[in-house]
Amino acid sequence: MSSKAKFSLLCWGALMPLMVVILFPYATMLSTALKRKDEIFQFEISWLPDGLYLGNFVELFVNRGFGQAIFNSIYISVGATLVSLLVALPAAYALSRLKLPGKSTFRTYLLITQMISPIVLIVGLFRLFAYLGMINDLNALVFAHSAFYMAFAVWMLQSYFDTIPKDLEEAAWMDGASRFASFRRVFLPLCLPGIAVTSLFTFVNSWNEYAMALTILRDGSLQTAPVRIAFLTGTLYETEWNIIMAATLIATLPVAIVFASIQSYLIRGLSLGGVK
Amino acid sequence: MSSIEIRNVTKSYGALQVLHGIDLNIVDEEFVVLVGPSGCGKSTLLRMIAGLEEISGGDVLIDGDRINDVSPQKRDLAMVFQSYALYPHMTVAENMGFSLSLSGAKKPQIQKEVGEAAKILHLEDYLERLPKNLSGGQRQRVAMGRAIVRDPKAFLFDEPLSNLDAKLRTHMRAEIRQLHQTLNATSVYVTHDQIEAMTLADRIVVMNAGRIEQVGSPIELFDTPMTKFVAGFIGAPTMNFFDGCVQADVDANPYITLGADNSHVPLPEGMKNHVGQQVSIGIRPQHILAEPAAPESGMITGSVSLVEQTGCETNLLLSAAGQQVTVQTKERMNVATGDWVNLSLKADCLHIFDQGTGRRLN
Amino acid sequence: MQATQTNDLAPSGRRARKPRESRNLSNLVFILPSIALSLTIIGYPIFEVLRMAVMDVNRFGKIRGFEGFGNFIKIFSDPVFIQSSWQTLIWTVSVVGGTVLVAVPVAIVLNEDFHGRSIARTIILLPWAVSLAMTALVWRFVVNGDFGTLNLALTQLGLPFNNHPWLADAQSAFAIEILVGILVSVPFTVTIILGGLTSIPVTLYEAAAMDGATRWQSLRRITLPMLSPFLQIAIVLNVIYVFNSFPIIWIMTNGGPANGTDILITYVYKQAFAFGKLDVAAAGSVVMFLMLLCFSVLYLFMTRNRSTDG
Ligand SMILES: Nc1ncnc2c1ncn2[C@@H]1O[C@H](COP(=O)(O)OP(=O)(O)OP(=O)(O)O)[C@@H](O)[C@H]1O
Ligand SMILES: [Mg+2]
Numbered sequence: 001m002s003s004k005a006k007f008s009l010l011c012w013g014a015l016m017p018l019m020v021v022i023l024f025p026y027a028t029m030l031s032t033a034l035k036r037k038d039e040i041f042q043f044e045i046s047w048l049p050d051g052l053y054l055g056n057f058v059e060l061f062v063n064r065g066f067g068q069a070i071f072n073s074i075y076i077s078v079g080a081t082l083v084s085l086l087v088a089l090p091a092a093y094a095l096s097r098l099k100l101p102g103k104s105t106f107r108t109y110l111l112i113t114q115m116i117s118p119i120v121l122i123v124g125l126f127r128l129f130a131y132l133g134m135i136n137d138l139n140a141l142v143f144a145h146s147a148f149y150m151a152f153a154v155w156m157l158q159s160y161f162d163t164i165p166k167d168l169e170e171a172a173w174m175d176g177a178s179r180f181a182s183f184r185r186v187f188l189p190l191c192l193p194g195i196a197v198t199s200l201f202t203f204v205n206s207w208n209e210y211a212m213a214l215t216i217l218r219d220g221s222l223q224t225a226p227v228r229i230a231f232l233t234g235t236l237y238e239t240e241w242n243i244i245m246a247a248t249l250i251a252t253l254p255v256a257i258v259f260a261s262i263q264s265y266l267i268r269g270l271s272l273g274g275v276k
Numbered sequence: 277m278s279s280i281e282i283r284n285v286t287k288s289y290g291a292l293q294v295l296h297g298i299d300l301n302i303v304d305e306e307f308v309v310l311v312g313p314s315g316c317g318k319s320t321l322l323r324m325i326a327g328l329e330e331i332s333g334g335d336v337l338i339d340g341d342r343i344n345d346v347s348p349q350k351r352d353l354a355m356v357f358q359s360y361a362l363y364p365h366m367t368v369a370e371n372m373g374f375s376l377s378l379s380g381a382k383k384p385q386i387q388k389e390v391g392e393a394a395k396i397l398h399l400e401d402y403l404e405r406l407p408k409n410l411s412g413g414q415r416q417r418v419a420m421g422r423a424i425v426r427d428p429k430a431f432l433f434d435e436p437l438s439n440l441d442a443k444l445r446t447h448m449r450a451e452i453r454q455l456h457q458t459l460n461a462t463s464v465y466v467t468h469d470q471i472e473a474m475t476l477a478d479r480i481v482v483m484n485a486g487r488i489e490q491v492g493s494p495i496e497l498f499d500t501p502m503t504k505f506v507a508g509f510i511g512a513p514t515m516n517f518f519d520g521c522v523q524a525d526v527d528a529n530p531y532i533t534l535g536a537d538n539s540h541v542p543l544p545e546g547m548k549n550h551v552g553q554q555v556s557i558g559i560r561p562q563h564i565l566a567e568p569a570a571p572e573s574g575m576i577t578g579s580v581s582l583v584e585q586t587g588c589e590t591n592l593l594l595s596a597a598g599q600q601v602t603v604q605t606k607e608r609m610n611v612a613t614g615d616w617v618n619l620s621l622k623a624d625c626l627h628i629f630d631q632g633t634g635r636r637l638n
Numbered sequence: 639m640q641a642t643q644t645n646d647l648a649p650s651g652r653r654a655r656k657p658r659e660s661r662n663l664s665n666l667v668f669i670l671p672s673i674a675l676s677l678t679i680i681g682y683p684i685f686e687v688l689r690m691a692v693m694d695v696n697r698f699g700k701i702r703g704f705e706g707f708g709n710f711i712k713i714f715s716d717p718v719f720i721q722s723s724w725q726t727l728i729w730t731v732s733v734v735g736g737t738v739l740v741a742v743p744v745a746i747v748l749n750e751d752f753h754g755r756s757i758a759r760t761i762i763l764l765p766w767a768v769s770l771a772m773t774a775l776v777w778r779f780v781v782n783g784d785f786g787t788l789n790l791a792l793t794q795l796g797l798p799f800n801n802h803p804w805l806a807d808a809q810s811a812f813a814i815e816i817l818v819g820i821l822v823s824v825p826f827t828v829t830i831i832l833g834g835l836t837s838i839p840v841t842l843y844e845a846a847a848m849d850g851a852t853r854w855q856s857l858r859r860i861t862l863p864m865l866s867p868f869l870q871i872a873i874v875l876n877v878i879y880v881f882n883s884f885p886i887i888w889i890m891t892n893g894g895p896a897n898g899t900d901i902l903i904t905y906v907y908k909q910a911f912a913f914g915k916l917d918v919a920a921a922g923s924v925v926m927f928l929m930l931l932c933f934s935v936l937y938l939f940m941t942r943n944r945s946t947d948g
Contacts (some may be wrong), residue, residue: 006751015747018740025776026764028787032779087672094668101662103338106669113676114875116684117882119903120923121912123690124683127699138753147679148671165738167361169327173348174817175375175422185374208769210885215911226771229891233775248772251690259767260760263621 032245056246069228080140080206081199084150092157110151119211136219145206153198160194197265204255225251278339278429279304285334295486305460311473312483318466326352354423355432360415362407369403372421393421413444430462482506504634507558507627513602518557522550534597539576554631561604563625566617576619580611690920697914709921718897723756726901733819733880740829749835766825774889777818808898811891827872834868
């Protein structure tokens with residue numbers, strides 16, 4: 001065996017315990033989601049379902065209104081991603097490129113917004129949206145999420161912008177490009193990957209948020225996927241784990257795939273921007 | 277093509293002033309090189325001409341129009357950056373045609389102009405490549421191509437050759453000079469390499485610590501440097517300097533004594549008026565004659581501490597008159613470390629500077 | 639020689655300054671939207687929380703009068719609040735401590751060059767992609783006494799855990815919640831530390847190797863010291879996140895049994911949305927924020943001291 005192969009085995013061995021703990025719930029999720037209800041409550045429980053049973057998914061969308069929850073989640077996450085990008089892009093551009101009075105004050109301000117958790121403020125948030133008449137309004141969550149995830153977006157974007165040499169824009173200006181033209185034809189194409197990663201990150205965070213969605217969207221038909229799923233446990237006398245696990249799988253798998261695809265960019269993004 | 281006029285231009289970053297009143301006239305079709313040590317403000321001045329840096333005070337005029345508040349886009353100047361600043365997501369052809377496409381030129385026209393520029397720069401075979409697939413020299417050429425495609429009022433270069441190896445640099449230097457002879461474009465070229473400056477320039481502007489020390493043709497700067505700084509900056513190996521006090525002999529002829537040897541060096545007539553003044557005498561290594569000999573009183577004698585043979589010339593590093601002296605000669609000299617040589621200075625090649633102000637006295 | 643050494647004073651010195659400063663000011667429009675958004679969504683609620691904390695508020699949010707420190711006195715005389723505070727301390731320290739202990743070695747391994755590294759990284763970072771709420775839910779099922787897969791796996795290994803009700807006992811429930819807390823905090827921490835590791839230049843290790851350092855020595859003498867700013871960031875952010883972490887405990891045990899797993903955040907949430915005591919909840923929020931503030935100041939003080947000492 002080559003020494004690298006040996007070393008690889010060693011590394012995987014070292015990571016194995018943690019991986020088992022991480023993957024165990026997914027195995028549970030998958031195996032339970034594909035089981036019939038009666039299979040779970042059998043005396044002799046087993047890992048493998050008797051057969052590939054997809055009825056749980058059908059039940060979920062047909063009778064439990066889970067489609068609506070997914071729609072709500074998509075609406076909020078897409079909206080929050082767009083809004084936070086809309087405010088974070090110019091801010092990050094200014095931090096990276098422009099002379100700005102109070103630049104460091106603004107940086108500190110962003111840090112402070114990250115120190116305050118939405119849950120500590122939950123009572124105040126509730127009152128704010130009540131005052132604006134936005135309780136039970138999906139848009140309330142759009143704005144709430146974009147406000148709380150904006151700082152991270154600014155950091156990630158700025159660290160990405162900083163890697164793009166200023167020379168390039170200056171060269172474009174010398175070539176006669178207006179500020180807007182150089183932004184659109186030189187800057188934007190170059191930082192598109194960074195913007196994409198930031199968007200996906202914001203999307204995933206918004207998709208997964210629980211406490212604000214739980215508190216501000218009181219109406220069952222407006223619940224987001226995570227809240228809906230948590231509610232499935234409490235509504236019935238006996239908890240239908242097969243349905244719940246099927247729902248969890250649906251709500252988790254797409255985001256997990258998206259996340260896995262941007263994972264290497266995240267490490268780079270955070271290493272560039274995080275500490276400074 | 278155009279003239280550029282710089283009037284009493286200053287630049288400050290907050291409290292830090294980096295340019296102190298620069299005045300310079302660049303006439304049409306002239307190739308002007310800005311040289312000076314690192315940090316003296318060359319790039320800053322160039323970027324102010326380009327419009328990339330705010331002008332703190334003074335005026336910049338192009339063809340007689342004040343352009344202080346004109347944005348870089350509207351100045352119609354082309355710039356070649358030290359980093360080349362090629363757009364990484366565009367091919368060579370797109371890079372070169374970018375400015376034309378911005379100004380709304382039609383495709384066939386862009387193609388034609390890019391093709392012509394590519395021909396001049398020997399880039400025809402690379403037009404469809406991305407910058408990352410080019411060698412350093414090719415990138416440099418694309419950067420030049422981007423500038424010449426659009427026939428701007430003037431070219432600005434910020435150390436365009438500093439990322440190339442020595443051989444390529446010499447080669448590109450010649451190409452740039454030829455290009456200038458073909459295009460006759462007004463050019464401002466920043467470098468800290470004095471050879472580049474000497475070979476390229478119609479006129480050289482020597483800068484030091486945010487001020488212009490001297491402006492002149494390469495030969496002027498070499499033959500009559502107006503300050504001690506210019507004298508030391510231009511020419512290789514560096515000029516030798518001896519400090520001393522101007523004295524007069526019985527016939528009232530001015531002379532100076534060097535070091536502990538008390539050897540007389542006669543000075544030009546004109547120095548009569550400076551008797552008693554502390555001066556620095558500068559002499560280029562090429563203008564000192566060295567002859568192997570035993571030490572002799574009344575002569576400047578040096579002991580050889582290093583011999584460099586480059587093939588064309590011999591460089592001697594000596595210690596003489598209590599300091600280090602460099603001598604360069606075209607002849608093959610048969611000396612070794614520790615040998616003694618007698619030195620004689622060519623009288624008409626002395627550069628005499630006031631020790632306090634550094635200004636030329638003769 | 640064409641250089642003109644004219645000495646006419648530049649009249650434009652003043653003209654040039656004005657547009658520049660106003661242009662810098664006009665750059666503020668780039669950050670104004672973000673400030674406006676966060677001031678509304680974060681700033682106003684802060685104001686509301688502060689106001690309600692000193693008011694007497696009924697369960698429908700109507701302010702009935704000024705209360706002064708009454709709400710704070712109520713909180714501090716509530717034994718559940720005191721208990722929750724202790725539990726918050728245990729929760730935060732164990733989760734953050736455990737996370738760092740797990741994340742540092744994991745990140746170091748993940749930074750090595752081995753076959754399948756990107757797959758390993760993806761798996762380790764996976765919990766980050768999943769909603770805390772859903773992670774909590776799945777774990778609640780996994781440790782379910784009657785038909786959870788943990789008991790299934792343990793019994794299959796021959797251990798006597800058939801029908802063991804993990805969440806029925808406050809202590810084991812809290813321990814499990816802490817483990818889940820560590821699990822979900824590891825990915826973020828690993829990411830930050832990996833970022834730090836990749837920022838250490840390889841030449842440093844090569845130089846150390848030339849100096850005769852073993853792998854272990856260069857780990858201790860180069861890697862760990864160079865990591866410390868990243869570790870500090872990771873610890874600060876984790877303390878903030880974990881201190882405020884709500885879904886895990888809320889979904890797995892709801893703070894029970896008998897408030898045995900309540901932390902401040904679930905206590906506050908219950909006060910507000912289960913008991914309708916909005917004013918008391920607001921006071922609780924203020925106290926929580928002050929605690930975090932104390933931590934931040936203390937932290938700043940400690941790191942400041944250290945950097946001036948060494
Ligand atoms: N943004 C800035 N803020 C403060 N000082 C600056 C800034 N840019 C340049 N300087 C200072 O201005 C002076 C001139 O810089 P400049 O880049 O023009 O030097 P240079 O002559 O081009 O040197 P080099 O040959 O190294 O490129 C330097 O002392 C530099 O430190
Ligand atoms: Mg420079």
